[in-house]
Amino acid sequence: MRRTYLGVSIATVALALSGAGGYAQELPGSFEGVRLDVKLIGGQQYEALYERIGEWEEATGATVNIASKQNHFELDKEIKTDLATGLINWCVGSNHSSFAPQYPGIYTDLAALLPQEEIDAFVPSTIEASTLDGRLVMLPRAQYDVSALYYQKSLYEDEESKAAFEEEYGYELRPPETWDEVKDQAIFFADPPNFYGTQFAGKEEAINGRFYEMLIAEGGEYLDAEGRPAFNSEAGVRALQWFVDLYEAKAVPAGTTNYLWDDIGQGFASGTIAINLDWPGWAGFFNDPESSKVAGDVGITMPPKGSAGEYSAWSGHHGFSVTESCDNKEAAASLVWFLTNEESQQLEASAGPLPTRSAVWDWVIEEAADDPFRKEVLTAFQGAAEVAYPVPQTAAWIEISNAVYPQLQAAILGDKTAKQALDDAAAQATEILEETGEL
Amino acid sequence: MEANTLNRLNRRLLKIGHLISLFLAMSIICLPGLWVVLSSLRPTVEIMAKPPVWIPQQLSFDAYVSMFSGAGRGGIPVLDYFINSVIIAASSTIIALVVGMAGGYAFARYRFRGKTAIFVGFMLTRTVPGIALSLPLFYVYARLGVIDTHFGMIMAYVALNVPFTVWLIDGFFRQVPKDLAEAAQIDGCTRWQAFWQVEFPLARPGIASAGIFAFLISWNEFALASQLTRSTNSKTLPVGLLDYTAEFTTDWRGMCALAVVMIIPALALTFIVQKHLVSGLTSGAVKG
Amino acid sequence: MKAWRLPAPVLLLMPAFIVLSAVVVVPLFLSLYSSFTPFRLTRPDSIWVFIGLDNYIRLFGDWAFWTAFGRTVLFLAVALNLEMVLGLGLAMLVEKATRGQRILRTMMMFPMMFSPVLVGFQFKFMFNDNVGLVNNALQSLGLTDQAIPWLIDGNLAFFAILTAEIWSSTSVFAIFILAGLMAMPREPIEAARVDGCTPWQTFRYVVWPFIMPFAFIAMTIRSLDIARAYDIVKIMTDGGPAGRTEILWTLIARTGYSDARMGLANAMAYIAILLSIVFTLIFFRQLAKARQQVGAEW
Secondary structure, eight states, X not given: OHHHHHTOOHHHHHHHHHHHGGGTTTSSOOOTTOEEEEEEEOSHHHHGGGGHHHHHHHHHOOEEEEEEEEOHHHHHHHHHHHHHHTOOOOSEEEEETTTGGGSTTSBOOGGGTSOHHHHHTBOHHHHHHTEETTEEOOEEEEEEEEOEEEEEGGGGTOHHHHHHHHHHHSSOOOSOSBHHHHHHHHHHHOBTTTBBSOOOOOSHHHHHHHHHHHHHHTTOOSBOTTSOBOOSSHHHXXXXXXXXXXXXXXXXXXXXXXXXXXXXXXXXXTTOBSEEEEOGGGHHHHTOTTTOTTTTOEEEEOOOBOTTSOBOOBEEEEEEEEBTTOSOHHHHHHHHHHHHSHXXXXXXXXXXXXXXXXXXXXXXXXXXXXXXXXXXXXXXXXXXXXXXXXXXXOTTHHHHHHHHHHHHHHHHTTSSOHHHHHHHHHHHHHHHHXXXXXX | OHHHHHHHHHHHHHHHHHHHHHHHHHHHHHHHHHHHHHHHHXXXXXXXXXXXXXXXXXXXXXXXXXXXXXXXXXXXXXXXXXXXXXXXXXXXXXXXXXXXXXXXXXXXXXXXXXXXXXXXXXXXXXXXXXXXXXXXXXXXHHHHTOTTSHHHHHHHHHHHHHHHHHHHHHHHHHHSOHHHHHHHHXXXXXXXXXXXXXXXXXXXXXXXXXXXXXXXXXHHOOXXXXXXXXXXXXXXXXXXXXXXXXXXXXXXXXXXHHHHHHXXXXXXXXXXXXXXXXXXXXXXXXXX | OOOOOOOHHHHHHHHHHHHHIIIIIHHHHHHHHHXXXXXXXXXXXXXXXXXXXXXXXXXXXXXXXXXXXXXXXXXXXXXXXXXXXHHHHHHHHHHHOOSOHHHHHHHHTGGGGSOHHHHHHHHHHHTOTTTOHHHHHHHHTTSOSSOOOTTTSHHHHHHHHHHHHXXXXXXXXXXXXXXXXXXXXXHHHHHHHHTTOOHHHHIIIIIHHHHHHHHXXXXXXXXXXGGGHHHHHHHHTTTOSTXXXXXXXXXXXXXXXXXXXXXXXXXXXXXXXXXXXXXXXHHHHHHHHHHHHHHHHO
């Protein structure tokens, strides 16, 4: 069922969009006297949107009470705490595709509350990633994340190094399209401790996610059809070996296994990294002379492919969910719709983040017509978004990540071989899945 | 003559050595702090530069300006956090002092059974790591309906600080000779009057030192605050620091600016009471 | 007839009792109970399943847990002792200063104004191997041409965390020891000098016994408050990489919240509580002994 619906062509989406006008009178609707408690993700990047809440209140007559506004990870902790103490007494919550599977059953199916046309207006792959067990648990906002490859353009224009590279590796020096090319070029460019070829986030869900997309690109799978950990395959060893080789060759900073996203971004901005697989939120930062030394020299392209011809395109997105225990689900769904509708997405996307509605994609690209860098960025990320996939949809994803990442680190740092580390990790992950009853 | 010059030289060398080591020690203490201040004034490109930029090229107050310019324009509700922090830290300090004075007075002036056990028991409540406490405490608070309120935070910090204030103040009251209060009572004062007019003034430095410790702990506490506060109703500054971190990005400059805003009041307060602090600790806790 | 009244000490201790039991003791019983269940945050029903000592038995055979336990004890022992020595040095330097005492004392307490979260961020940036202050300084001074992986190598990371912890907490020792030095009567020192003691002997046999109780008070306060170090480690390395800097609190927090296995985490926490109780009792003993010694001289 869902498959066929996801298969809608762009033409149908466009049709549906024009049809959506008919629903404009019904949404946002009128909810005089209704009070909604909401929990939102806090932080500068996310808060501009919340000024729109006032408009929704005016349009519907309802009032919104912000019961909580927290950083991403604190919000996750808070929702788990609420779940544990039986206090899901709020209606709307910020959600994220990587975290959503952990909260089984607390969020209601939005497909039942909103007109199909509105849902069809989103990019199909994000709707798929927001759907768990056939229930649309969240509506994506314009905070979509998939990685693309940033690089320092000038490195690829230097004739001398071009010749030297071709001499050594036998093919032309150009922005890499495969992970093998990334490896060659990273080792070629590296000059520790002043300059590194590339870098990777080295801990927590970050390294596990990077390993996961690399695994897919190499043709492996993280969990098999029965939900059993299958990442200790040959493809898995190849994927992990990529990290190990770069670390051994000193083509990445020695501290990379302690880096998280902010260290990675700051590193590329400091001008000491040649090639950097990173998130869209940094594009503006990298090209701003106030914050980045490589401003004006930033190139961007699709994420590389692995040996199986697949792209590494692990994606995630923020969105809003309505709780199952909410008294007034219609009002809550209306608010969620309002915060993710075209105007809202335009507001968010104009500041840099990527939209999740097809029409808003077109809009941002049109807006960027006079800005070649922004256009290059959007093209790269739109390409990546088309081939993107979310994390495996298991409630234990984060817990598995916590068990797997120390093993990945152990292999990267040379404490274990890749195979041994993956076998150990798979054993632990299996144990976790058995304990949670998923196996 | 010879020995005298040598002696003088020796003393001068010692003095210079002392000054140098003092300077070095103070530099090590202050440098990380100065670095935070500098980072709040410099553009990120300079902080993260490689090769490093040692001498600041451009300084600006942009981070401070945007911090106060409200949500959506790079701002976070600093003012709300600041007010919450002041209310919570100040009230919890005052309450912890009052409770500590009552408890300390009881330990210093009365004999009762199980005194040592109760005393050590009080201290041990402080050894419980926050993580073991946070979820059940949340549960209790949720049942009482005091999640995300000033009251809840104040109570938590009072509990955090009471063992310490009791201990310091107890030591101090012991120092005040019993005869003084007794003499006052013979002169016709009630016990209450004797306390306020004789014992309290003498114990004041000890109370001040307990107060500054309690204040600094409440002002900087993070683990409990991150669990028990949820919105601008009660979020404090240390929790607000994390508003500068998003899922993938951290605004280090903004964070430094907020840190400076956090440190200044604490620094000012310490500067004002530091005299009492030292003399207060001098005999307060030791003779207990 | 006189109305029956509660005895004064009971009345006076009442507020402290009420606050401490509401905020600490009652929650503590709840978490003790949950350590006997397989409680998972995301499955609230699991709190009703009683599994006795299973969590504890599991922990006794868990090598990772005991490694973290050992590392925590080592960390505490090294940090507290170094802080005491450095605090002593700092206090003596400040006490000798003839001018600017007020400023110096305030500066000495400067690190106490820093929230541990902030200390963590600050030192994480300073010890960054690529753009961090420490490596930049070493490379600029020509002391190394390597990017030293401060937060990666097990020993270096231990050192980096220790530095952050010591920087932030030496003040507590310094301020107490300074208080002790200032309260010290002058006569015994003069007498020792007249008797021909070397400065070291004077320090060892006259000054140190006097200030020892102050040092132990600071020690007790610090050991009571030691879990603060969690914030620092959490931000600097979060126990990594590959578990090389895992200490009890990071392990407990990850198990409890991130993995949502609260029951198991609470069992770990109880073992950790035992550890801090032992530390605290040792210091109390020492303190009592030191006090008696000084009391005899006063």
